[in-house]
Amino acid sequence: DAKTTQPPSMDCAEGRAANLPCNHSTISGNEYVYWYRQIHSQGPQYIIHGLKNNETNEMASLIITEDRKSSTLILPHATLRDTAVYYCIVRDPGANNLFFGTGTRLTVIP
Amino acid sequence: EPEVTQTPSHQVTQMGQEVILRCVPISNHLYFYWYRQILGQKVEFLVSFYNNEISEKSEIFDDQFSVERPDGSNFTLKIRSTKLEDSAMYFCASQISGNTIYFGEGSWLTVV
Numbered sequence: 748d749a750k751t752t753q754p755p756s757m758d759c760a761e762g763r764a765a766n767l768p769c770n771h772s773t774i775s776g777n778e779y780v781y782w783y784r785q786i787h788s789q790g791p792q793y794i795i796h797g798l799k800n801n802e803t804n805e806m807a808s809l810i811i812t813e814d815r816k817s818s819t820l821i822l823p824h825a826t827l828r829d830t831a832v833y834y835c836i837v838r839d840p841g842a843n844n845l846f847f848g849t850g851t852r853l854t855v856i857p
Numbered sequence: 858e859p860e861v862t863q864t865p866s867h868q869v870t871q872m873g874q875e876v877i878l879r880c881v882p883i884s885n886h887l888y889f890y891w892y893r894q895i896l897g898q899k900v901e902f903l904v905s906f907y908n909n910e911i912s913e914k915s916e917i918f919d920d921q922f923s924v925e926r927p928d929g930s931n932f933t934l935k936i937r938s939t940k941l942e943d944s945a946m947y948f949c950a951s952q953i954s955g956n957t958i959y960f961g962e963g964s965w966l967t968v969v
Contacts (some may be wrong), residue, residue: 781957790861790948790960791900834900840955843888845914847900 756852767820769835772816786832825855859883861961869967880932880949889932890950939968
């Protein structure tokens with residue numbers, strides 16, 4: 748799996764959009780970008796994934812650059828409950844595994 | 858929404874004792890995993906399981922560890938003789954082939 752680079756920490760004001768960047772410059776053509784988060788010591792929670800096109804679901808939006816070397820997870824209206832560690836993971840769908848890095852610790856500030 | 862469930866949520870055990878952590882994966886899923894997270898550290902892959910056999914394992918998953926799917930619904934992780942350094946949160950996960958992996962809430966193991 749390709750490696751990813753994320754900032755170690757970010758702050759976001761409650762109610763504002765949180766934009767979490769991820770670099771994955773060595774991503775290969777069939778690898779997807781997955782985002783998970785971990786709230787305190789709970790189990791990792793799936794957020795969203797994508798291959799080339801931008802994706803949106805009820806939790807977040809995923810913007811992938813045209814060259815696929817980076818992406819941004821957007822939480823449109825961050826709440827205090829969104830405070831968590833966010834993991835960007837690049838994964839071949841044929842690989843039945845996920846490898847977690849250190850992620851970005853997002854703190855939503857009242 | 859279907860979810861992965863794990864028991865116990867917390868277990869304290871004496872060093873050298875055997876521990877079994879239990880998981881009920883999502884019902885139509887085919888691939889099963891165990892991960893662990895030592896306090897303050899990354900989530901680490903231990904083992905993946907498919908078609909009643911281990912498909913991949915990490916260096917952490919040594920002879921002290923074993924996995925089993927005894928009855929077609931449960932998926933267990935056994936640590937034969939626990940060490941202090943086995944203290945961690947253990948996460949079970951499952952997926953349908955090629956799709957999203959879903960995690961349980963974890964079992965916190967404390968070895969004393």
